[in-house]
Amino acid sequence: MHPFTYQRATTPAQAVAAVAPAPGAAFVAGGTSQLDLMKEDVLRPSLLVDVTALPLTTISALNGGLRLGAGVSNTAAALHPEVAARYPAVSEALLAGASTQIRNMASLGGNPLQRTRCPYFRDPAQACNKREPGSGCAALQGINKVHALFGASNSCVATHPSDLAVALAALDAQVQVTGPNGPRTIAFPDLHRLPGDTPQQDTTLAHGELITSIDLPAFTGRSHYLKVRERASYAFALVSCAVALEMEGQKIRRARVALGGVAHKPWRVPAAEALLAGKKPSEKLFRAAAEAAFADAKPLEHNAYKIPMGRNLMERALLETSGLQPLQGPAGTAFAASVGGVSGE
Amino acid sequence: MVEATGKPLERVDGRLKVMGAARFSAEWDVPGLAYGAIVSSNVAHGSVRAIDSAAALRAPGVLAVLTHENAPRLQPMPEKVNGSLFRGEGGITETRQPLQNATVEYAGQPLAVVVADTLERARHAASLVRVTYDVRPPELTLEASTRRTLPETFTGNQDEKLQVTVGDPKTALAAAPVKLTRVYESGITHHNPIEQLASIARWETRNGAEFLTLYDTTRGVENLQEVVSSSLSLPKDNVYIICPFIGGAFGSKGWMFAPPLLTAMAARVVKRPVKIEWRRQDMFAVAGQRAATRQTLSLGAAPDGRLTALQHDTQTHSSQSSGYTEPCARVSRMMYAVPNLGFAHQLHHLHLPSPCPMRGPGETVGGWALECAMDELAAELNLDPVELRLRNYAEKNPETGKPWSSKHLRECYARGQELIGWSKRNPKPRSMREGNSLIGYGMATTMYPAARRPAAAKATLFADGRALVQSATHEMGNGAYTIFRQISADGLGLPVEQVRFELGDSALPAAPTSGGSATTATIGPASLAACRNVLAALKQLAIRDAKSPLYGATADDLEARDGRLVRKANPAQAEDYGTILRRAKLPSLEASGEAKPGEERENYSFYSFGAIFVKVRVDELTGTVRVDKLCAVLDVGRLMNPRTAHSQIIGGVAMGLGAALMEETQYDPRSGRAVVRNLADYHVPSMADTPDIQVEWLNIPDPHISELGARGIGEIGCVGTPAAITNAVYHATGRRFRSLPLTPDKIVQG
Numbered sequence A: 001m002h003p004f005t006y007q008r009a010t011t012p013a014q015a016v017a018a019v020a021p022a023p024g025a026a027f028v029a030g031g032t033s034q035l036d037l038m039k040e041d042v043l044r045p046s047l048l049v050d051v052t053a054l055p056l057t058t059i060s061a062l063n064g065g066l067r068l069g070a071g072v073s074n075t076a077a078a079l080h081p082e083v084a085a086r087y088p089a090v091s092e093a094l095l096a097g098a099s100t101q102i103r104n105m106a107s108l109g110g111n112p113l114q115r116t117r118c119p120y121f122r123d124p125a126q127a128c129n130k131r132e133p134g135s136g137c138a139a140l141q142g143i144n145k146v147h148a149l150f151g152a153s154n155s156c157v158a159t160h161p162s163d164l165a166v167a168l169a170a171l172d173a174q175v176q177v178t179g180p181n182g183p184r185t186i187a188f189p190d191l192h193r194l195p196g197d198t199p200q201q202d203t204t205l206a207h208g209e210l211i212t213s214i215d216l217p218a219f220t221g222r223s224h225y226l227k228v229r230e231r232a233s234y235a236f237a238l239v240s241c242a243v244a245l246e247m248e249g250q251k252i253r254r255a256r257v258a259l260g261g262v263a264h265k266p267w268r269v270p271a272a273e274a275l276l277a278g279k280k281p282s283e284k285l286f287r288a289a290a291e292a293a294f295a296d297a298k299p300l301e302h303n304a305y306k307i308p309m310g311r312n313l314m315e316r317a318l319l320e321t322s323g324l325q326p327l328q329g330p331a332g333t334a335f336a337a338s339v340g341g342v343s344g345e
Numbered sequence B: 001m002v003e004a005t006g007k008p009l010e011r012v013d014g015r016l017k018v019m020g021a022a023r024f025s026a027e028w029d030v031p032g033l034a035y036g037a038i039v040s041s042n043v044a045h046g047s048v049r050a051i052d053s054a055a056a057l058r059a060p061g062v063l064a065v066l067t068h069e070n071a072p073r074l075q076p077m078p079e080k081v082n083g084s085l086f087r088g089e090g091g092i093t094e095t096r097q098p099l100q101n102a103t104v105e106y107a108g109q110p111l112a113v114v115v116a117d118t119l120e121r122a123r124h125a126a127s128l129v130r131v132t133y134d135v136r137p138p139e140l141t142l143e144a145s146t147r148r149t150l151p152e153t154f155t156g157n158q159d160e161k162l163q164v165t166v167g168d169p170k171t172a173l174a175a176a177p178v179k180l181t182r183v184y185e186s187g188i189t190h191h192n193p194i195e196q197l198a199s200i201a202r203w204e205t206r207n208g209a210e211f212l213t214l215y216d217t218t219r220g221v222e223n224l225q226e227v228v229s230s231s232l233s234l235p236k237d238n239v240y241i242i243c244p245f246i247g248g249a250f251g252s253k254g255w256m257f258a259p260p261l262l263t264a265m266a267a268r269v270v271k272r273p274v275k276i277e278w279r280r281q282d283m284f285a286v287a288g289q290r291a292a293t294r295q296t297l298s299l300g301a302a303p304d305g306r307l308t309a310l311q312h313d314t315q316t317h318s319s320q321s322s323g324y325t326e327p328c329a330r331v332s333r334m335m336y337a338v339p340n341l342g343f344a345h346q347l348h349h350l351h352l353p354s355p356c357p358m359r360g361p362g363e364t365v366g367g368w369a370l371e372c373a374m375d376e377l378a379a380e381l382n383l384d385p386v387e388l389r390l391r392n393y394a395e396k397n398p399e400t401g402k403p404w405s406s407k408h409l410r411e412c413y414a415r416g417q418e419l420i421g422w423s424k425r426n427p428k429p430r431s432m433r434e435g436n437s438l439i440g441y442g443m444a445t446t447m448y449p450a451a452r453r454p455a456a457a458k459a460t461l462f463a464d465g466r467a468l469v470q471s472a473t474h475e476m477g478n479g480a481y482t483i484f485r486q487i488s489a490d491g492l493g494l495p496v497e498q499v500r501f502e503l504g505d506s507a508l509p510a511a512p513t514s515g516g517s518a519t520t521a522t523i524g525p526a527s528l529a530a531c532r533n534v535l536a537a538l539k540q541l542a543i544r545d546a547k548s549p550l551y552g553a554t555a556d557d558l559e560a561r562d563g564r565l566v567r568k569a570n571p572a573q574a575e576d577y578g579t580i581l582r583r584a585k586l587p588s589l590e591a592s593g594e595a596k597p598g599e600e601r602e603n604y605s606f607y608s609f610g611a612i613f614v615k616v617r618v619d620e621l622t623g624t625v626r627v628d629k630l631c632a633v634l635d636v637g638r639l640m641n642p643r644t645a646h647s648q649i650i651g652g653v654a655m656g657l658g659a660a661l662m663e664e665t666q667y668d669p670r671s672g673r674a675v676v677r678n679l680a681d682y683h684v685p686s687m688a689d690t691p692d693i694q695v696e697w698l699n700i701p702d703p704h705i706s707e708l709g710a711r712g713i714g715e716i717g718c719v720g721t722p723a724a725i726t727n728a729v730y731h732a733t734g735r736r737f738r739s740l741p742l743t744p745d746k747i748v749q750g
């Protein structure tokens, strides 16, 4: 760990004013991503501006939807009755992530901005363009089991690890930010970017831009999140899938599907969504949509398993969201989200 | 008085641990402490061209930077320590002494120690050290290795030959009416105890001589004292080692000596006590590991399933400077009645960190291969897997011909079948389904060699009626404090509350490294011997004291009971220990005792046995496996404490479950660096992965192992579990998986 200055802001303006002019400055909220990476010498900020004292810790109604303050903890958001009842995909994604202790520390603003779990990124002795632009990408010819199927480049094949982000992308949440040039709104699917030649840049946020809230739009359909992981709890997704389904009578009016663990950002699948619109839910339809979603997948040496896994998972997520198959646990809980469930009878 | 041994006494150190009052090695408050941080190699093979410490030395608080150029010189690692072969093929440890030359043999090898006045400053300065290398291409796979050997023995033990042929397995295999040959592969795994490695070293001058105190995360104070004193050219008595608590070891913390040596060197250079706490990342390079294996199993059988031949050949790896060889045939060599038996081990020296024992060394992955092959044979013959094992039940050790000291494995199979509901399953593979999941049942035999080693103990009676028993063994979560207190209380005829047991200190009577599930069988009898001896001395005091009601009796007339010496013929004549001591004006009375295995070892083969039965749920579409039921029925001799024993077994089983389903450390195929180096991405089973594990015991005392009748329990839970799970996954899916761990990527189906 390198020496740094620590400062606590009490207003968003103060936080932005502290970070924006200093190229080496960063915000810190729960610190569960930021501090871990500093201890591993991956991040070396010169100034940390603590945003946990900002007045951004409430959940309130907004135009038929909900405004979730960026400082709300993952636990508080997941257990909020309105979130759990109206946006079960959000609660499911949050509760299927990390551990209780980490969720208590973690914030909604920090979660989508956590860095990749690409193991090479976390080892300063390895080549990694995301950590050190121009050094190369060790994962390309290394162990790339947890890496991307879609949208990767020769510079970087990392995936984004957040569960929440996948649910927010499917729900078309909006991100409110404020920065040196004032406030703006970002559609959630546009928050993260593909690596291209600049994988060091995870998102479209400018340096010093602060997330103040995540807004969930009015939504009366069903939503659901499913996650496959290597152990039954406390593991990042190998592949995950969020579905937001709106029906009109027997037919699907609009389906939005986002995949996790397959790309540098939550991966919306427009071709599959188009295929679903206006059709009656069926196993066959969902299978076809899943096939369409993975048609362009480009596997690396160790991650081809994600194609069948992802297809099967997406089909199941659609079956469960539409009610053709039962959820594996109460909606809005980790049990509903966890493929395979818990060991024991 | 009721015997304490065998009772489910609560863990005596449980409260201390929960309250944070148990002091672990990194927690000793030593005045004037400085802190060391490690700079380790980025590359796996080559040599250090230069180490530039200038920036680190300029950083605030830095006291010194030790490198191979300026570090104190060490003597070579001893050839043998306390009977274990250290050097050479089959030797147990890494023999490379740290910071003695520029050679780099694996990534993560320590290259420098930065010492500063705070931990943060040390770690920061360590990141400023610049190392340049002359890099050579590393050999990282079995295919790539150019140095291959055939070690003769495991750790120099003549009873553990690694290349063995009994009968003529080759001819018998060729002639067998039914035969199969299968290749099984297992990946590298790490012990990952929750407590990381840590040492504190303090040098003093006593009577003009140098004296070193080490607080270290070791489960072998004796070995460490020997290695440190000989490496630093000190008399053995000038090295003192303390370790009253270990936060888990599982095979680590016993055989890797660079961490305490580096700490001692650093403290000597800065002339202050130094602490080095290793980071979790470092543990993937310096703490040992279970090596990967590629095992070829050939079974030949008669049409009725009786084995005629068994050949078990292992390819495994070690580092460049360790001869450690995963002894994969430990189960094959003894489990079944097979007349033609062969096994071989080929060791590949790679540019990877040194392996060392890990819970069930050899047995866990070797037993997995054997018990999976037996399941395959059962399927081939259309026989129930339990029936196949019964048809090959070994009434004596097939390698040595010796009878078992005690074996009740048939009862284990029978009870395990009942517990799991074996008869209710549909034996046809891929025939049972619930919702999205295929259901499968599987079983495997488990075992563990029941070792016993020489040890000593000391017992002290105090005039206030309390007692202390001591031996240089270890508490690593195994329950040592608890059961040796129970055993000692019975040995002294005192209630457990009045007896303390002390361990983890090199000044105490000698005990071997805690390992090999041998601690109970080793330390229990030594404690009893010390207790007997102190009571004998006490009897003499009473007998010779004219004021005692026991005056004039013979030792045989007396027995110890409820804290009193009692005349057997007339129990009204009795006197409590304290009174006898006080009248003799003795604040305390002490005696030592020793115990060691005897000729029973020539006459019998000592093993624990058991059976593991599991029920799994496999969601093939997503590749996930969950264990819904797991029953372990064990024949481990007499139980010392069912509560701590239960913890040992469920811990072992959970570790076996991890090996089966999720644990693996991959090394980058080009750089040789451990790819995953943290506990978020290296998965050990969570609570949600472990069902309510049912453990049952036969609790039949072993008549030959020792007066306690107890064999060990540390590893047997781990050994059979991976095979039982793998076999259950076969029963569920009809697909054989021959590569550990069974992660979702391997199981998922289009």
Ligand SMILES: Cc1cc2nc3c(=O)[nH]c(=O)nc-3n(C[C@H](O)[C@H](O)[C@H](O)COP(=O)(O)OP(=O)(O)OC[C@H]3O[C@@H](n4cnc5c(N)ncnc54)[C@H](O)[C@@H]3O)c2cc1C
Pocket: A026, A027, A028, A029, A030, A031, A032, A033, A034, A035, A036, A051, A070, A074, A096, A097, A098, A099, A102, A105, A106, A107, A108, A109, A110, A111, A112, A113, A114, A161, A162, A163, A164, A209, A210, A211, A212, A234, A235, A236, A237, B680
């Ligand atoms: C062991 C472990 C397991 C985990 N498992 C999972 C999992 O299964 N699923 C999952 O989704 N996550 C998982 N996580 C990640 C965890 O959920 C995130 O680290 C956490 O949500 C980040 O929130 P934070 O408040 O701690 O962010 P911090 O660590 O404080 O910050 C993260 C990033 O966000 C920036 N930041 C923080 N707040 C703001 C803001 N308001 N505006 C702009 N920038 C901001 C920081 O500068 C930093 O770059 C795991 C983490 C750990 C350590």
Ligand code: SF4
Pocket: A116, A118, A119, A120, A121, A127, A128, A129, A130, A131, A136, A137, A138, A139, A140, A155, A156, A157, A158, A199
């Ligand atoms: S995939 Fe991206 S994050 Fe991983 S090593 Fe390559 S550049 Fe770095």
